[in-house]
Amino acid sequence: MTKKKEPISTGAEWTFELIERYDREIGRIADSYGLDTYPNQIEIITSEQMMDAYSSVGMPLNYNHWSFGKQFVETEQNYKRGRMGLAYEIVINSDPCISYLMEENTMTMQALVIAHACYGHNSFFKGNYLFQTWTDASAIVDYLLFAKNYIRQCEERYSVEAVEEVLDSCHALMSYGVNRYQRPTPLTAEEERERQQSREEYIQRHLNDLWNTIPQKEENATAQEIRFPSEPEENILYFIEKNAPLLEPWQRELVRIVRKVSQYFYPQKQTQVMNEGWACFWHYTLLHGLHDEGLVTDGFMMEFLHSHTSVVYQPGFDSPYFSGINPYTLGYNMMQDIRRICENPEDEDREWFPQIAGSNWRDTLMDAMHNYKDESFILQFLSPKLMRELKLFTILDDADNPKLRVSSIHNEIGYERIREDMSAQYNLGNREPNIQVYNVDVRGDRSLTLRHYMHNRQPLGDDAVEVMRHLHRLWGFDVHLESVMPDGTVATSYHCPLQTSTEVVSA
């Protein structure tokens, strides 16, 4: 870079030529840093279309359901009242990677969004192990199309209300429709369609076996009762799809669709901090790259930095704007911090991060991006320096104690503990109640029993009763839910239909 180049543009207005030019330059710099991405598909949309995209959970197409309508109505209301702005972009984990740019954005914002979404998020989707394991970027759009059409056909055949009932119930259990440990085999949409038919038949046959009414060997009954499933099943929707006795084949397929969509979003839930941090780090780095080469003006940088700082702003806990830790702030600062530790390590960093202090920052960051999720990323990389900067502290809230207690602050003793607390905060297992399918009374009343393994004595929220009703609708026979303490005693139990006497069984 001997000579500064001419800026690509000076005004606020964008044109397609300019977007193309910016994309080329940003892509070139991203390449020089070794960012590996899916091909980009940049789509320019209007704010109305952005609201549409918002309300179908960010997907370019989705099946119809009233809850998306509710989401839309709410978004529209808030947007029109000026209560909220729309996101500048939405990016979809697909191959090619689809990013939406709003037409209202200025040229600077478009460039920012291209750097953030088309190179930041995109490379994260392609590189992170969770996304590689759990999602199939090339198939998602096709699958959604299949789902949309299938559900539409069901609506025509069995009525909108009948479909809606099943979907409502599935949505209530959506978070429990993911495999957390077992890797699914990716399927193309073609195969999906072919398999769907044979699956219907197979399941019905398989079910008949399970619910066989021919008496089994009597002597076994006295022996230790064998539970079904023999191991607790964490994927409740999967269990229902395969084993619910009364569901029609098409209803099973609906359960499957909701489960698949849920699985697709599962990695996003676990990598919010990393994903946003990664994208913010790269838009910052890439746009500064442009500026260093003289491709953008100082005015461009001022506008960019203005929105960058508001995105990564973290209000203090006592601020009226506080609504939890801002994942953008945390992620972005951690990424920058890793680079700092690599490039300019201090003694403290050498002590805390002996393996990365002074190493090549690009390799270290890439490694972090590839192999971690929020929980492990924080546990591994949150540095004392950053904890001091953000002035982090932990509050211990024990319902048995009338007072709240500050259990750790950002000091020598606290660093390790805050880091663990913070990491636990992003552990999905802690955030959502751990509920698994425990037993089915195969020989008796066919009732289904779930177990809620309590974490830190936290009970279930009031909604549980309502969710049980949905579960009952899917299962078709009585359903029970037991909240179990770590020592195995049942603390509370829920039943649907409601039981008059609550039996407390200790396991």
Add this chain to the structure above:
Amino acid sequence: MSYIIDRRQNSKKKSTVNRQRFLRRYKKHIKEAVEEAVNHRSITDMDKGGKVTIPRRDISEPVFHHGEGGVRKRVFPGNKEFSEGDEFNRPPAGGGGGSGSGQASNSGEGMDEFTFQINQEEFLDFMFEGLELPYLVKKQLRNSTQFETRRAGFTNAGSPDKIHIVRSLRSALARRIALSGSDRGKIRELRKEIETLEQRLPSSDAERQIGLLEEQILELRKHISRLPWIDDFDIKYNNMIRVPVPSSKAVMFCVMDVSGSMTQTIKDMAKRFFILLYLFLKRNYKTIEVVFVRHHTHAKEVDEEEFFYSRETGGTIVSSALNMTADIIRDRYPANDWNIYVAQASDGDNWDGDSHSCREILHRKILQHVQYFAYVEITTGPHQNLWLEYEKVKDAWSESFAMHQIEDPADIYPVFRKLFEKKTEGPA
């Protein structure tokens, strides 16, 4: 490699279906909100969309989540004065920075209601759901649609009797001017050359050149004259189109008492009734005409604006308005061409001797012509002579005469619905 796609022209109504489903699911709530709005809204706002509020707990989608209680740790940013081991009282739930984790909306207390907007179309749909002007549909279905030929601009094709001469010649002239342009330009240049040659000293050489040029001009002139004077595509025809003429037309008479005995609140209620009616008509029947007749001791036909918003006071002679209605029907709306509907609003006050003649007029001049006559009496007091007379009319004309009493604004909408609820039987 990136692809940039302009999607702005794509449909932006992707969420319409979902929105409709949402509205359908919460129909009951929305209808309540609409009825509430109809009863309490000022008249000018009546046909706007509306705000609908639904308790959030009614539309929440339940999921399993952690409830209050147990032990939890949470990391906060921005520590100022705390040090390890500090203890303090629990802040009240839902307040300030203490509330909720990722699922704040589930535990938050402040967002109890879900409010959204429905547009005018939807508002009116909900308002008029299940209502129908009596018998009109039947009559409409029986009559076949008639057509009328109307002029509608010009076309390039048609039959010779439709040729529009002026237009045709105008376009022929334009064509000739356009096609001869380059030739005439050349002629002008040649003329200039000739002029310059003529200004020089005369010589045989120059004269010979002029001669040649003149010849060229002549050639060009011939070329121009060979352009056809009129061509096929110059000819323009009058364009005639067939417009369907609705054979079943309806006229609605709004008759209102504006006399001194009508207090402001009564007038307001009457106005609401008519507005509702008027919106309903405007919406359901594209070919409906509305006649507004207001009266005190004299009746007067007025326009919509004056009917609802100007003020007059005086005594009450209802028959004046009925007479005028009968006259207008006779003069302008022959009953074999029009479906006639009359809606009358009054406080029931009438000059004593007049009520009897009202009944007479209804019997003799009006009721045999109209499809439906609706009378609303807005009063909290006992019925007076007009009501009693009208009851006799009702006995005689039970098919086409209806009367109802409105006591306060909340009654308007139910009464309105009752008067115009779907009726399938009866004479058409």
